[in-house]
Amino acid sequence: MNRIHISLLAAGFSLVGAASAFAHASFENDKAVSERGFKAILQIPHGCDGKPTNEVQVKLPEGFVFAKPQPKAGWTLEIIKGDYQKTYDDHGKPVKSGPLEIRWKGGELPDEYYDTFVISGRISGFDKETEIAFPVIQLCGTDGKVTWDQIPAAGQSAHDLKSPAPTVTVIPASAADEHAGHGSAAGAADEVKVGSLELSAGSVKAMVPGAKVGGGGLVIHNGGAEDDRLVSAESPAAGRVELHEMSMENDVMKMRKIEDGIVLPAGETVEVDGKLHLMFLDVAKPFAKGDSVKVTLTFEKAGKVDYTLPVGGIAGGHQHDN
Numbered sequence: 001m002n003r004i005h006i007s008l009l010a011a012g013f014s015l016v017g018a019a020s021a022f023a024h025a026s027f028e029n030d031k032a033v034s035e036r037g038f039k040a041i042l043q044i045p046h047g048c049d050g051k052p053t054n055e056v057q058v059k060l061p062e063g064f065v066f067a068k069p070q071p072k073a074g075w076t077l078e079i080i081k082g083d084y085q086k087t088y089d090d091h092g093k094p095v096k097s098g099p100l101e102i103r104w105k106g107g108e109l110p111d112e113y114y115d116t117f118v119i120s121g122r123i124s125g126f127d128k129e130t131e132i133a134f135p136v137i138q139l140c141g142t143d144g145k146v147t148w149d150q151i152p153a154a155g156q157s158a159h160d161l162k163s164p165a166p167t168v169t170v171i172p173a174s175a176a177d178e179h180a181g182h183g184s185a186a187g188a189a190d191e192v193k194v195g196s197l198e199l200s201a202g203s204v205k206a207m208v209p210g211a212k213v214g215g216g217g218l219v220i221h222n223g224g225a226e227d228d229r230l231v232s233a234e235s236p237a238a239g240r241v242e243l244h245e246m247s248m249e250n251d252v253m254k255m256r257k258i259e260d261g262i263v264l265p266a267g268e269t270v271e272v273d274g275k276l277h278l279m280f281l282d283v284a285k286p287f288a289k290g291d292s293v294k295v296t297l298t299f300e301k302a303g304k305v306d307y308t309l310p311v312g313g314i315a316g317g318h319q320h321d322n
Helices: 173-178
Strands: 002-006 031-033 036-044 053-059 064-069 076-090 093-109 115-123 130-133 136-140 144-148 167-171 192-194 197-206 214-222 228-234 238-249 252-257 262-264 269-272 276-283 292-299 303-314 319-321
Touching: 031 036, 036 053, 036 136, 053 115, 064 076, 064 093, 064 269, 093 115, 192 303, 197 292, 214 303, 228 238, 262 269, 269 276
Parallel strands: 031 167, 036 197, 197 303, 252 319
Antiparallel strands: 002 076, 036 115, 053 093, 053 136, 064 115, 076 093, 130 167, 136 144, 192 197, 197 214, 214 269, 214 276, 228 262, 228 292, 238 252, 238 276, 292 303
16 A cells, blocks of 8 residues: 655644534534535544543545545645556546545544544445445554444444444435435535536535524536636625635634635646635624535636535634635
8 A cells, every 4th residue: 555644734623622412423414415526524532541542543444435634734744546446537648546544643533532533535426325434444553442332233223333433325316316305315415517617515604693604615626728716706695705725824824815716727636625615704693513615616727616515513712814
């Protein structure tokens, strides 16, 4: 296997500070649609017998492909690559290998808090409803360890297991399309195409009561031969929507507005859902989990397109430079 080490100076959204409301490692959204983008948001509820978590390891199941983890402030990211069991199509290009395991290392997540660890990718190769498991290991110091890797036998409930692995139920695209008129079966945005661009894995974070600022984003693949650019965004749910970039200054996470848009290189995929993201300002009604937020995105070459983002869990606060 190949190992890629990335030292992090900037990060995606941190959710440290909320009280633990669940006992096991689990996913914020535990349903996905085959052949579509999926953002796996792993929730880590506690440490190892009171010790803080310093490393989180996630093994990726077959069928969760083209994975890209979201970096986190204070953590080093390690991506372990290897061969897939099958060959997958990536916009006309056959792909036989990719990330098999993601590790966030060297951080400090106190036992009394919880946090989320995010991996964007694609669910592929499922023609019937299937539950896939993502075994997880937490390491705490030199001797602390919590393992979430148990998979229920046929007919057994995961609630009967002491350390169940986080799972996602995959729904075939055909079945999801049949129920499209009744809302998203996977709790995630559908793929939308405009020009040579493909939009997927979109979502926004729920907001606390009284909050006026929300954040979210999506993944954009440019399958064309020319660069494009995300110029602007707007939504009826907010007074204005800005394109933002996150950075670290003197150990303080800050955000700035991107005035000239976000470049989308030809043939590449850009995650506007972490260091780069959408910021919703002057929100009249705080976003609530389970709802959806409509946005209109304007691209330099592809033009305008409407996109609907589902609302997930609550995000932590950030310092803004407007």
